[in-house]
Amino acid sequence: MDAFLHQVVAGLATGGIYAAVALALVMIYQSTHLVNFAQGEMAMFSTYIAWAMIQEGMPYWIAFVLAVAISLVGGIAIQRFIIRPVSNASVLTVVVVFIGLLAIFNAMAGWFWSHTIKVFPSPFPEKPVFGKLISNHEMGTLGVTLVVLILLYVFFKYTPLGLAMRAAAQNPISSRLVGVRVSWMLALGWGLAAAIGAIAGMMVAPIVYLDPNMMGGILLYGFASALLGGIDNPWGAVLGGFIVGVLENVLGAYVIGTELKLTVALVIIVAVLTVKPSGLFGKVIVTRV
Amino acid sequence: MKIDNRLLALAAIVVACVLPMFLRNFQVFQLTLAMVYAIAILGLTMLTGFNGQISLGHGAFYAIGAYTAAILMDRFGVPYWATLPVAGVVCLVAGFLFGLPALRLEGLYLALATFALGTALPQLLKYKLIEGWTGGVQGIVIIKPDPPFDLPISQDRWLYYFTLFVLLVMFVIGQNILRGRMGRAMVAIRDQPMAAAAMGVDTAMVKSLTFGISALYTGVAGALGAIVIQFVAPDSFNIFLSISFVVGMVIGGVGSIAGAIFGGLFIQFVPNVAEAVSKSAPWAIYGIFLIVFMFIMPGGMAAFFKLIWTKIGGKV
Amino acid sequence: MTALLEVKNLEAAYGQTKVLHGISFSIEVGGITAILGANGAGKTTTLRAVCNMVATKGEIVLGGKRIEGLATEDIVRLGVAHTPDGRGTFVQLSVDENLRLGGYARADKAAMLADIDRMYALFPRLGERRWQQAGTLSGGEQQMLAVSRALMLRPKLLLLDEPSFGLAPLLVREIFRTLRQINKEDKVSMLLVEQNAALALDLADHAYLLETGRVVMSGTAAEIKNDDNVRRSYLGY
Numbered sequence: 001m002d003a004f005l006h007q008v009v010a011g012l013a014t015g016g017i018y019a020a021v022a023l024a025l026v027m028i029y030q031s032t033h034l035v036n037f038a039q040g041e042m043a044m045f046s047t048y049i050a051w052a053m054i055q056e057g058m059p060y061w062i063a064f065v066l067a068v069a070i071s072l073v074g075g076i077a078i079q080r081f082i083i084r085p086v087s088n089a090s091v092l093t094v095v096v097v098f099i100g101l102l103a104i105f106n107a108m109a110g111w112f113w114s115h116t117i118k119v120f121p122s123p124f125p126e127k128p129v130f131g132k133l134i135s136n137h138e139m140g141t142l143g144v145t146l147v148v149l150i151l152l153y154v155f156f157k158y159t160p161l162g163l164a165m166r167a168a169a170q171n172p173i174s175s176r177l178v179g180v181r182v183s184w185m186l187a188l189g190w191g192l193a194a195a196i197g198a199i200a201g202m203m204v205a206p207i208v209y210l211d212p213n214m215m216g217g218i219l220l221y222g223f224a225s226a227l228l229g230g231i232d233n234p235w236g237a238v239l240g241g242f243i244v245g246v247l248e249n250v251l252g253a254y255v256i257g258t259e260l261k262l263t264v265a266l267v268i269i270v271a272v273l274t275v276k277p278s279g280l281f282g283k284v285i286v287t288r289v
Numbered sequence: 290m291k292i293d294n295r296l297l298a299l300a301a302i303v304v305a306c307v308l309p310m311f312l313r314n315f316q317v318f319q320l321t322l323a324m325v326y327a328i329a330i331l332g333l334t335m336l337t338g339f340n341g342q343i344s345l346g347h348g349a350f351y352a353i354g355a356y357t358a359a360i361l362m363d364r365f366g367v368p369y370w371a372t373l374p375v376a377g378v379v380c381l382v383a384g385f386l387f388g389l390p391a392l393r394l395e396g397l398y399l400a401l402a403t404f405a406l407g408t409a410l411p412q413l414l415k416y417k418l419i420e421g422w423t424g425g426v427q428g429i430v431i432i433k434p435d436p437p438f439d440l441p442i443s444q445d446r447w448l449y450y451f452t453l454f455v456l457l458v459m460f461v462i463g464q465n466i467l468r469g470r471m472g473r474a475m476v477a478i479r480d481q482p483m484a485a486a487a488m489g490v491d492t493a494m495v496k497s498l499t500f501g502i503s504a505l506y507t508g509v510a511g512a513l514g515a516i517v518i519q520f521v522a523p524d525s526f527n528i529f530l531s532i533s534f535v536v537g538m539v540i541g542g543v544g545s546i547a548g549a550i551f552g553g554l555f556i557q558f559v560p561n562v563a564e565a566v567s568k569s570a571p572w573a574i575y576g577i578f579l580i581v582f583m584f585i586m587p588g589g590m591a592a593f594f595k596l597i598w599t600k601i602g603g604k605v
Numbered sequence: 606m607t608a609l610l611e612v613k614n615l616e617a618a619y620g621q622t623k624v625l626h627g628i629s630f631s632i633e634v635g636g637i638t639a640i641l642g643a644n645g646a647g648k649t650t651t652l653r654a655v656c657n658m659v660a661t662k663g664e665i666v667l668g669g670k671r672i673e674g675l676a677t678e679d680i681v682r683l684g685v686a687h688t689p690d691g692r693g694t695f696v697q698l699s700v701d702e703n704l705r706l707g708g709y710a711r712a713d714k715a716a717m718l719a720d721i722d723r724m725y726a727l728f729p730r731l732g733e734r735r736w737q738q739a740g741t742l743s744g745g746e747q748q749m750l751a752v753s754r755a756l757m758l759r760p761k762l763l764l765l766d767e768p769s770f771g772l773a774p775l776l777v778r779e780i781f782r783t784l785r786q787i788n789k790e791d792k793v794s795m796l797l798v799e800q801n802a803a804l805a806l807d808l809a810d811h812a813y814l815l816e817t818g819r820v821v822m823s824g825t826a827a828e829i830k831n832d833d834n835v836r837r838s839y840l841g842y
Binding site: 176 | 656658676677678681682686687689693694695696697698702705706707709710754758
């Protein structure tokens with residue numbers, strides 16, 4: 001029973017990371033109807049930036065905040081210069097551009113910091129506080145994820161800028177008519193998504209070790225979580241993340257072994273897309289002929 | 290003086306036949322691989338360029354073809370040339386079966402599902418339960434075939450001509466399919482799916498069949514690739530292989546048959562040159578080219594050459 | 606009286622289809638101008654053109670300043686509020702959030718919040734539903750919301766696209782009464798597009814008649830109302 005509880009709680013911790021990635025994906029999807037295939041590599045690159053700063057002697061939390069800030073600006077820049085010009089092009093064009101970004105970030109990480117695996121520090125103390133139930137880092141990850149979610153909730157619900165971003169995503173035309181600069185809202189959405197991705201990357205790196213291909217599997221889980229919860233529903237994405245995290249751990253420990261975990265993500269993705277594309281909490285879109 | 294397009298193709302074939310005489314074995318081997326990739330890319334461009342279904346996971350069909358050939362040759366002693374049709378059929382069925390649920394997925398969602406397939410595949414290939422067949426992490430080693438009838442040429446050169454033959458056959462068949470009724474149905478579905486259905490095109494059947502044929506082409510390429518490289522292992526069939534095919538398709542020109550050859554040459558030789566600079570250079574180049582091509586040359590090299598060709602008076 | 610908005614030889618097109626073939630009109634400060642015409646005459650396009658929501662040629666001058674080519678959101682920030690056809694309600698957001706968005710471009714946040722209460726005083730029905738999701742409101746209530754949202758900007762010029770559309774007569778009278786009140790009290794100039802000519806001519810002081818993208822008649826509301834042709838074609842008697 002203890003072991004099972006441990007799997008569930010650990011699953012919630014990794015679920016928090018999937019929830020963060022899924023949230024980033026949904027944020028970009030909601031405002032643009034695009035899936036950011038490069039989200040994982042962007043998060044990985046942000047993590048490397050943090051690592052480099054820590055290597056230079058910077059204290060962890062300062063490097064953390066700086067990496068998040070750099071990612072925010074970087075995300076805005078990518079939207080302005082690379083995504084915005086092709087935002088009205090065909091789906092194929094947009095997908096190809098995303099894949100291009102994926103390749104560039106992956107290559108740049110390998111170029112600047114080589115492909116050798118690196119250790120990324122955890123900011124949480126080593127000595128176990130919660131016994132066998134959950135490691136300090138897993139608990140800390142859960143805490144950080146919850147703090148991020150709460151901050152985002154407050155931002156979107158109670159600040160004028162958050163309101164403007166929601167409006168721009170839901171109804172860009174009416175938003176312009178109240179003076180909202182819609183294209184900057186989209187850019188900010190990208191910035192926030194990149195920042196969230198950076199946090200996810202820094203939380204997961206101590207567990208899976210830092211290398212350019214670190215986020216590939218996690219991105220897949222992010223997709224599965226977002227689809228499961230409903231790709232246009234942020235809270236669905238978060239819930240989906242936690243569900244997928246627990247499912248992954250429990251299935252891995254008791255049913256299929258740890259080697260087919262990515263296939264689980266694949267099955268979830270295909271199953272959701274074919275059986276209920278709007279996910280558990282998303283809106284069903286009816287196409288008018 | 291107007292030059293016929295077909296004369297150009299004939300000239301290209303003659304050059305291709307004569308080329309190995311001037312090259313070393315290793316370079317011939319590289320050209321063979323470029324042709325293998327060209328066939329794989331042709332499969333992808335049929336699906337994405339002609340039928341509008343985006344696949345980011347075609348490496349999976351390449352892998353299925355490769356493993357089919359490897360298992361047949363290694364475990365069952367099947368001769369190398371006989372593995373190609375089997376690999377083709379296996380992938381035709383696999384592609385068709387994948388195409389059925391994929392029918393409900395449009396553009397972005399299909400890209401997502403195929404991306405998941407491409408990412409999850411290496412792990413699937415390493416799965417313990419099927420290790421007996423697949424050789425697990427280590428994969429399978431195949432023996433390089435000898436030229437038939439004791440022909441006095443090296444194995445590499447024989448494989449070059451064999452691959453060239455397969456490529457020509459498949460390209461001609463492909464062109465016939467694409468320029469015939471099937472091809473027109475594919476394009477109609479890509480451009481105006483509802484109008485096509487309203488005009489009586491069996492959309493579901495055409496789309497699934499296109500998936501199957503596309504998988505067949507890439508699967509045959511995979512089988513050929515396995516034979517040429519003499520080796521299959523799970524980690525060589527990761528998401529980056531699928532992305533390489535997309536790069537080849539974009540560079541060559543989406544929906545261009547001849548473009549597939551440019552694409553194959555590109556993804557075979559650019560890494561060779563770029564790797565001299567840095568291990569990461571090839572993928573940086575791929576990424577930059579993908580984005581740049583989408584901005585300024587969406588028709589790829591095929592469109593570019595067509596432009597030049599018409600300017601100097603050739604007939605298209 | 607000076608002109609708040611002057612439009613000269615305005616042409617507009619959707620892609621290849623030209624809808625406005627060079628119309629000219631003006632609105633005085635504090636005035637209400639109506640644009641009348643049948644379906645497809647180009648009335649909605651005219652409003653969209655003022656806000657640069659459609660490709661245009663010609664001159665648009667607001668308060669002495671040329672505004673054609675400016676981004677929609679920048680034109681809005683110059684004091685032009687637009688109640689679009691279809692109302693453009695943010696259906697997933699609450700009534701209160703819709704109003705707050707209306708005041709988004711304003712710098713004086715405290716006064717903006719006070720204005721929200723003023724809207725609830727003007728339209729009590731909105732106040733009753735302030736936390737409700739805007740998409741669940743009735744057509745009439747959404748129209749009130751649309752007008753309130755536009756007024757939250759404290760605009761100099763209010764563009765109204767068919768405010769009577771699909772509404773019960775009693776409700777329409779209430780809304781038009783409120784519009785008259787706002788025009789008098791806050792000196793908000795209005796450009797009103799309406800299919801219901803009688804209603805529009807009651808409220809407006811000047812009117813223009815559009816037919817397939819051209820101005821075929823213009824004058825004071827009284828002149829237009831008494832014209833025989835207009836009475837027969839547009840007023841039904």
